[in-house]
Amino acid sequence: MPAFITPELIAHLVIIxxxxxxxxxxxxxxxxxxxxxxxxxxxxxxxxxxxPRGLLQPLADILxxxxxxxxxxxxxxxxxxxxxxxxxATAAFAAFSVVPFGAxxxxxxxxxxxGITWLTGWTGLSQPIHLAAADVDVGVLVxxxxxxxxxxxxxxxxxxxxxxYSLLGGLRSSAQMISYELAYGMSFAAVILMANSLSIREIVxxxxxxxFGFIPKWYGIFPQFFAFLIFMIAGVAETNRAPFDFPEAEQxxxxxxxxxxxxxxxxxxxxxxxxxxxxxxxxxxxxxxxxWHGPFLPVxxxxxxxxxxxxxxxxxxxxxxxxxxxxxxxxxxxFGWKWLLPAAVVNLLVTAGLVIYFHIGA
Amino acid sequence: MHALLFWILAALAIIASVLVVGQRNPMYSVLLLIxxxxxxxxxxxxxxSPFVATIQIIIYAGAxxxxxxxxxxxxxxxxxxxxxxxxxxxxxxxxxxxxxxxxSILLAIELGWAVTTKVQPTMFPSxxxxxxxxxxxxxxxxxxxxxxxxxxxxxxxxxxMVGAIILARRERS
Numbered sequence: 445m446p447a448f449i450t451p452e453l454i455a456h457l458v459i460i461x462x463x464x465x466x467x468x469x470x471x472x473x474x475x476x477x478x479x480x481x482x483x484x485x486x487x488x489x490x491x492x493x494x495x496p497r498g499l500l501q502p503l504a505d506i507l508x509x510x511x512x513x514x515x516x517x518x519x520x521x522x523x524x525x526x527x528x529x530x531x532x533a534t535a536a537f538a539a540f541s542v543v544p545f546g547a548x549x550x551x552x553x554x555x556x557x558x559g560i561t562w563l564t565g566w567t568g569l570s571q572p573i574h575l576a577a578a579d580v581d582v583g584v585l586v587x588x589x590x591x592x593x594x595x596x597x598x599x600x601x602x603x604x605x606x607x608x609y610s611l612l613g614g615l616r617s618s619a620q621m622i623s624y625e626l627a628y629g630m631s632f633a634a635v636i637l638m639a640n641s642l643s644i645r646e647i648v649x650x651x652x653x654x655x656f657g658f659i660p661k662w663y664g665i666f667p668q669f670f671a672f673l674i675f676m677i678a679g680v681a682e683t684n685r686a687p688f689d690f691p692e693a694e695q696x697x698x699x700x701x702x703x704x705x706x707x708x709x710x711x712x713x714x715x716x717x718x719x720x721x722x723x724x725x726x727x728x729x730x731x732x733x734x735x736w737h738g739p740f741l742p743v744x745x746x747x748x749x750x751x752x753x754x755x756x757x758x759x760x761x762x763x764x765x766x767x768x769x770x771x772x773x774x775x776x777x778x779f780g781w782k783w784l785l786p787a788a789v790v791n792l793l794v795t796a797g798l799v800i801y802f803h804i805g806a
Numbered sequence: 807m808h809a810l811l812f813w814i815l816a817a818l819a820i821i822a823s824v825l826v827v828g829q830r831n832p833m834y835s836v837l838l839l840i841x842x843x844x845x846x847x848x849x850x851x852x853x854x855s856p857f858v859a860t861i862q863i864i865i866y867a868g869a870x871x872x873x874x875x876x877x878x879x880x881x882x883x884x885x886x887x888x889x890x891x892x893x894x895x896x897x898x899x900x901x902x903x904x905x906x907x908x909x910s911i912l913l914a915i916e917l918g919w920a921v922t923t924k925v926q927p928t929m930f931p932s933x934x935x936x937x938x939x940x941x942x943x944x945x946x947x948x949x950x951x952x953x954x955x956x957x958x959x960x961x962x963x964x965x966x967m968v969g970a971i972i973l974a975r976r977e978r979s
Contacts (some may be wrong), residue, residue: 511971515849521833524833524837548903580856581856581857582856582857582860582941583859585860585861585864586856586860588860589860589863589864589867589868592863592864592865592867592868592872593868595864595868595872596840596872596875599876599879600837602879603833603879611879614878614879615879615880618838618872618875618879619876621872622869622872622873622876625869642857649930698939699819777816782872
């Protein structure tokens with residue numbers, strides 16, 4: 445075996461591949477979940493024909509999309525038309541790569557989970573590995589950077605299609621994302637100030653323990669409740685979901701930026717949207733809801749807590765989409781600039797003052 | 807290995823930058839500029855400063871270029887027209903040409919100086935060199951050592967913004 449193939453390398457590769465496939469599977473699960481929750485909200489049955497309780501519906505959706513013809517408008521810009529959906533999906537996958545989803549693990553963890561005792565003594569790893577595709581010191585900023593690149597996929601799709609509905613969708617999306625990115629970033633900054641760190645793993649580890657013995661010390665509960673609220677609202681706008689789904693408002697723009705897309709290039713946009721939802725929920729879990737810390741479970745099973753929290757936030761997302769009607773476009777802009785951004789700035793200033801006064805994290 | 811990475815990223819940055827001015831579709835110019843920023847950000851990572859690298863992406867590629875793209879999309883010009891008429895005569899005159907020549911000579915001298923100066927940056931530095939590039943140190947440099955320049959720059963940007971708004975505002979008559 446060549447020298448560079450170390451247990452660390454294999455462990456990292458396994459995690460990278462696992463994250464890659466887990467994201468795709470989660471997108472499929474979300475499609476099913478969205479349909480079922482929508483049906484529940486609207487007192488329908490939802491998908492129930494394909495497989496038991498309609499569980500194979502996402503598979504049928506994917507098959508349908510593969511079989512469809514790949515169409516391209518004659519006046520479209522060929523290169524950009526095909527690059528746009530790839531950019532969207534790439535940014536979506538890349539953003540999740542720096543999100544940690546569990547406490548550091550080694551082979552003894554694996555031994556405890558699987559019950560294979562001889563693994564406990566195996567010291568293949570020189571140090572525990574981080575449960576994240578990439579553990580970056582400035583993880584929070586990297587997520588922010590990659591999310592801000594995701595807008596290019598949408599904007600370019602709108603422009604390259606050379607269609608009025610697509611263009612309007614693309615323009616709206618860029619305006620919306622610029623407006624809400626500021627509040628989004630400010631809510632990050634308040635947490636960074638509290639934790640005195642840009643590493644997501646360290647931020648999560650500072651949220652251990654309980655207030656008064658029973659309220660978890662999660663930033664989202666206290667003292668960063670407002671930042672959490674701002675983050676969730678801006679997160680919905682960033683992922684273009686209802687009630688902020690202006691880039692694809694059906695009643696006004698047909699399907700917005702992906703009007704002219706069909707088959708697999710449409711599927712890529714679809715995949716990107718759901719993966720972005722997962723990423724925003726995962727970041728919210730890590731920054732505001734204590735990540736993998738929770739009661740009852742031992743630390744090495746913390747990732748179960750992580751998945752439960754992410755799932756709950758995703759459910760909230762879908763619930764909101766099928767409950768609230770879409771805003772008007774000027775209301776969206778007004779809300780973003782006149783309410784959300786000032787609120788985020790005030791929250792940041794108050795946080796900064798408290799951090800200095802109480803010497804938090806110093 | 808690191809040297810190879812450096813050459814790939816450097817070549818990418820230079821080719822993209824040359825193409826920004828080298829072809830006439832403004833949409834592609836904007837995108838190539840983003841590619842160039844991405845390559846620069848990669849170079850910062852090689853120099854051991856992930857913070858500067860991400861800030862480069864967030865501010866330039868993520869915020870400023872989105873605005874550029876926004877404007878180009880709104881104008882929707884397929885290709886950039888060569889300047890004609892008054893502006894062409896103004897820019898092609900003897901005065902601007904001399905000024906341009908002086909500027910390019912200055913740039914060439916600066917480049918020559920930069921290339922011949924023997925500064926050996928360490929790729930993927932560790933220990934002492936790496937510790938000097940933390941967010942904390944950059945913050946101290948910006949807000950203590952160079953606080954005047956920092957504040958002056960922000961006032962300058964504010965002035966430019968106010969100026970743009972005044973230029974764009976239509977007088978009610």
